[in-house]
Amino acid sequence: MQPTRSLEELQAIAKQIRRHIVEMTGAAKSGHPGGSLSAVEILVTLFFGGVLRHDPKRPDWPERDRFILSKGHGAPALYAVLAECGYEAAPRELLKTLRKLGSPYQGHPDKRFLPVLEASTGSLGQGLSIAMGMGFAARLNGNPSRTYVLLGDGEIQEGQIWEAAMFGAYHKIDNVTAIVDYNKMQLDGFIKDVMEVEPLVAKWQAFGWHVLEVDGHSFPALFAAFTLAREVRGKPTVIIAHTVKGKGVSFMENNPKFHGVAPTPEEVELALKELA
Amino acid sequence: MALKTRYELKLGMATREAFGRALVELGRENPDIMAVDADLSKSTFTHLFAKEFPERFVSCGIAEANMVGVAAGLASHGKIPFAASFSCFLLNKAFEQLRVAVAYPGLNVKIVGTHSGISIGEDGPSQMSVEEISLACSLPGFVVLAPADEVATRALVRAAAEHVGPVFIRTGRPRVPIVYSPDQRFEIGKAIQLLDGDDVTLIANGLMVAECIRAAEILDAEGISARVLDLHTVKPLDREAIRRAAVETGAIVVAEEHLVDCGTGVRVAQAVAELHPCVMEFVGIQNTYAESGPPEALLEKYGLTAPHIAAAARRALARKRGR
Numbered sequence: 001m002q003p004t005r006s007l008e009e010l011q012a013i014a015k016q017i018r019r020h021i022v023e024m025t026g027a028a029k030s031g032h033p034g035g036s037l038s039a040v041e042i043l044v045t046l047f048f049g050g051v052l053r054h055d056p057k058r059p060d061w062p063e064r065d066r067f068i069l070s071k072g073h074g075a076p077a078l079y080a081v082l083a084e085c086g087y088e089a090a091p092r093e094l095l096k097t098l099r100k101l102g103s104p105y106q107g108h109p110d111k112r113f114l115p116v117l118e119a120s121t122g123s124l125g126q127g128l129s130i131a132m133g134m135g136f137a138a139r140l141n142g143n144p145s146r147t148y149v150l151l152g153d154g155e156i157q158e159g160q161i162w163e164a165a166m167f168g169a170y171h172k173i174d175n176v177t178a179i180v181d182y183n184k185m186q187l188d189g190f191i192k193d194v195m196e197v198e199p200l201v202a203k204w205q206a207f208g209w210h211v212l213e214v215d216g217h218s219f220p221a222l223f224a225a226f227t228l229a230r231e232v233r234g235k236p237t238v239i240i241a242h243t244v245k246g247k248g249v250s251f252m253e254n255n256p257k258f259h260g261v262a263p264t265p266e267e268v269e270l271a272l273k274e275l276a
Numbered sequence: 277m278a279l280k281t282r283y284e285l286k287l288g289m290a291t292r293e294a295f296g297r298a299l300v301e302l303g304r305e306n307p308d309i310m311a312v313d314a315d316l317s318k319s320t321f322t323h324l325f326a327k328e329f330p331e332r333f334v335s336c337g338i339a340e341a342n343m344v345g346v347a348a349g350l351a352s353h354g355k356i357p358f359a360a361s362f363s364c365f366l367l368n369k370a371f372e373q374l375r376v377a378v379a380y381p382g383l384n385v386k387i388v389g390t391h392s393g394i395s396i397g398e399d400g401p402s403q404m405s406v407e408e409i410s411l412a413c414s415l416p417g418f419v420v421l422a423p424a425d426e427v428a429t430r431a432l433v434r435a436a437a438e439h440v441g442p443v444f445i446r447t448g449r450p451r452v453p454i455v456y457s458p459d460q461r462f463e464i465g466k467a468i469q470l471l472d473g474d475d476v477t478l479i480a481n482g483l484m485v486a487e488c489i490r491a492a493e494i495l496d497a498e499g500i501s502a503r504v505l506d507l508h509t510v511k512p513l514d515r516e517a518i519r520r521a522a523v524e525t526g527a528i529v530v531a532e533e534h535l536v537d538c539g540t541g542v543r544v545a546q547a548v549a550e551l552h553p554c555v556m557e558f559v560g561i562q563n564t565y566a567e568s569g570p571p572e573a574l575l576e577k578y579g580l581t582a583p584h585i586a587a588a589a590r591r592a593l594a595r596k597r598g599r
Contacts (some may be wrong), residue, residue, distance in 0.1 A: 066352075111381045118352065123376040129342045130377055133349020133357075136334060141353060160373070163342035170337075 001227050004050035010219045018248045020080035020095055021273050026268035028099040029218045031107070034258035036077035038183040038243040039150060043081045046148055053146075055207070057088045057093030058114045063145050066118040066134050070127020071181060072108040073260070079105045082116060087118045125158025127151065128178060132167050135176040135236075146230070147176045149202065154186030157195050162207065168236040169208025177229040178209075178238040181216065183245035185256050204238045216241025226237040249274055285486055288454035291447035292390035294429035296321020299358055301430075302437050303329050309437060310350055312336060312359040314343045314582045319449075320360040320390045340365050344373035344387075351383040356437055362396075363389025363405035363446060371411055378442050379415040386436050387412075387444045389575045392422075393533035394566040395483060396449040401565035410538035412444035413511045419464055420511040422446040422540075424485035427456035428508055435464050446482060448533075450571045453486040455506070467514040473501035476596075477521035479544055480531040481507050484559075487575075488531055490582035495589055502589060510540050515547050522552035525591040529557045531585045533575070536560025555595045557588040 005013075019041050025031035046052045046067060053065045069078045076098060082090035090104065097103035104114045108122030119130050131149040138145045155161065168176060180200070188194045197203075202212045210232045214221040222241065229237035245259070246252030249271040252263070263271060290292075295427060303309045303325055312334045317323040326333035334350070336343040340361055347357040359366070366389050367374070378385045389412075392405045411418045419439060423429040429447060436443040455470065462468070470485070471492050478488040485506045492502040503525055505517055521528055528548060530541035541558040561578055575581050 046357060051333065120376065120381045123372060125341075126377050127347050129345020129373070130349040130352070131318075132342070133346035134352055135349070136346065137350045137353030137355050139330065140355075143353070145353075147349075160339075160341040160345065163337075163339035164345065167336060167339070167342055171334075 001128045001230060002050055003223055005048055007219055010044055010049060013048050013276055014040050016084060017044060019272060020083070022249065022263060022268055022271040022275065024076045024080065024095050024098040024105070025262040026265065027096040028262060030099060030262050031076055032073040032260050033076070033263060034185070034245040034252060034255070035071060035152060035181065035183065036074045037247045037252065038245050039074050039077050039181045040247065041217045041219060041222060041260050042150060042179055042181060043077055044165055045219055045226065047081050047085055050217065051223065051226045052148065059087060059089065063079045064119070065145055066147040068119045068121065068127040068131050068147065069109055070149050070151040071119055071124065071155050072121030074150070075105070075107070075109050078109065087116050089114055124152065124155040125160040128161055128164035131176050131178070132173055135173040136171060138175055139254055145175070149176065149178050151195060153179055153180055153182045153184065153191055154194070156180060156197055157263055165204065165207040165209065172223060172234050173236050174233050176236045177226065177238065179274065180238060180240050181243055182240055183243045185245045185259060187259050189256050200240055208235055210235050210237040211240065212237060213240045214242070216243035217247060247268050277383045285453035285455070287451050288426040290449060290451050291318070291423055291426065293321050294426035295388055295390070295433055295445065295447050298433035299325045300328055302434060303332065306348040306356065306437070306591040308354060308356045310334060310355050310357045311312065312347045312350070312357050312472045313345055313390055314340050314365070315360045316361050319362070319398050320388065322358070322360050324597050325337070340370040344370040345377050345525045347385045348377040348383050349460045350353060351385045356384060356386065358386045358388055360390060363392040364403060365410040367405065367408045367411045374415055376378060379417055382441060384440055385442050387442070388447060389444065390447045391449045392446045393448055393482065394561065394578060395401065395533060396570040397571040397574060398568050400568040404566055406561050406565065407533045407538065408446055409510055409532070409534050409540055413543065415442070417442060418511065419443045419509065421509055422481035423508055424482060424506050425452055425455045427454060427458055427460055428462060431460070431462040432508060435462060439464060447484055452483045455485055455489065462508065464508045465512045465514055467517040468506045468508065469503065469517070471504040471505055473503035474525055475501045476529060477503040477505060477525045477544055478529050478531065478585060478589065479507050479521070481510065481540060482533055484531045484533055484580065487580065487582045487585055491585035491589065494582060494586040500589065500593060507540060507544070510543060513543055513547055515551060518544055518547045519551040522548050522554040527555045527596040529559060529585060529588045529592055531559035531580070533580055534560055536562060555592050558594040559585050559588050
């Protein structure tokens with residue numbers, strides 16, 4: 001696996017994605033900017049960095065890699081990425097219709113409105129199970145397709161995640177890579193004050209997973225982790241990606257308020273200046 | 277009018293066993309058929325499939341929510357997964373997964389609930405499903421099937437595999453009487469008239485079909501002519517068969533091994549109200565959970581046997597004639 005773009009190119013794309021997220025949620029007057037902004041480098045590494053084998057011109061390619069946004073409230077980030085990739089079903093000019101009636105960009109990912117999505121999500125805890133089924137089927141079919149699934153850190157408080165984790169280790173689903181967007185915050189506040197998830201690395205290791213821990217905003221670190229994950233045989237890999245909620249916009253960073261509150265028009269303007 | 281058909285009602289196999297055997301047959305024909313199970317394969321009879329196709333059997337352990345998500349993932353890659361467990365665990369524990377991971381994107385997943393109703397007997401209410409029809413019917417796009425015997429189960433499991441989209445199949449634990457001849461044809465959404473009659477129509481599915489046939493025989497001896505309809509597909513409803521029953525007999529009794537206020541009966545009543553209002557009576561479980569005991573004794577105690585259905589038919593008939 002080789003990086004397909006330079007660091008500078010990836011950084012420029014990430015900045016563009018962040019501008020979209022701010023504009024989209026601002027126009028919608030609702031949504032989840034904080035957890036969208038924290039996931040930008042993860043998504044850009046996957047879709048633009050040469051990790052995910054996909055072809056926007058052939059969305060039905062059977063051997064494509066699959067991506068599931070299990071933390072479905074991060075949808076603005078995924079929509080912006082799909083649009084920038086050039087998927088026909090995800091027009092850039094409609095990004096600002098986020099959450100509007102009839103928009104392909106529903107409040108949470110909905111395959112019925114945006115068929116290039118690999119799963120409909122939004123109810124937390126379900127994406128890892130779906131990824132496990134995809135990984136199992138791909139192996140059975142002799143299909144080289146790999147599945148990537150992005151989990152929220154608050155999301156892994158759901159019991160189903162650990163059912164799926166057991167399943168992955170037992171069935172040796174090594175064609176699935178999970179990423180935890182570890183921004184340390186959830187809707188009600190800091191994870192540690194709502195329901196601590198630590199020790200995170202030890203938990204996944206105890207469930208039989210190969211665990212990597214990286215700076216979730218470093219393209220080289222993420223790329224290296226995805227490369228390692230591909231090479232591991234006999235167990236799935238989870239990448240604990242340390243991130244900053246609201247990353248890239250000073251007044252949104254580490255501010256739990258922006259988990260589920262959209263920026264005001266003035267805040268949008270301020271944010272776009274920072275992201276110029 | 278005398279009964280047109282005399283039913284022997286010879287005891288056949290349990291519908292859960294008929295499902296397990298049908299799945300093996302399908303597995304031989306189609307390499308995409310898979311079985312997904314949560315540590316109940318010996319009870320759901322998917323162990324038969326596991327034995328013949330171990331690589332296509334997915335053991336999930338006691339984790340129904342994950343099992344349904346895994347089935348959704350398998351279906352996304354073109355597989356036709358049959359996820360099986362007791363109805364109560366599958367539909368109650370994994371309902372949200374059925375909703376968001378299967379029904380919402382409309383995936384081609386087949387859900388098979390075994391041990392439905394109170395006829396599971398001694399294990400008691402924590403293992404008894406009395407709400408599976410209600411839950412399954414509340415999932416948009418789902419087809420909901422409730423076969424009466426081994427013949428119906430075999431045919432409807434096959435029909436479910438051929439249907440593209442989510443399907444729930446309700447099966448039971450005890451051996452049940454064989455209602456159908458082996459060559460009976462089944463079509464999703466088409467009720468089957470087992471007996472003709474013009475005084476009252478008895479509508480049922482699952483093991484209640486045999487009870488309705490017995491009830492029709494009781495009524496026949498009293499000079500009451502009862503039509504019996506097997507509503508093996510609860511969703512989509514055979515509205516034409518229901519309309520004809522309302523128009524031609526003017527009195528309908530729905531009998532179900534399910535909570536009476538949220539199952540097949542209320543769905544039929546909705547159709548009757550829309551198409552041709554007529555007198556209706558309902559036989560089912562009354563706002564309670566049952567208890568441990570032999571299946572036959574439970575069906576009797578909770579009012580689900582032929583004499584109870586016959587009594588409901590007499591009430592319906594009296595109301596019809598009183599009008």
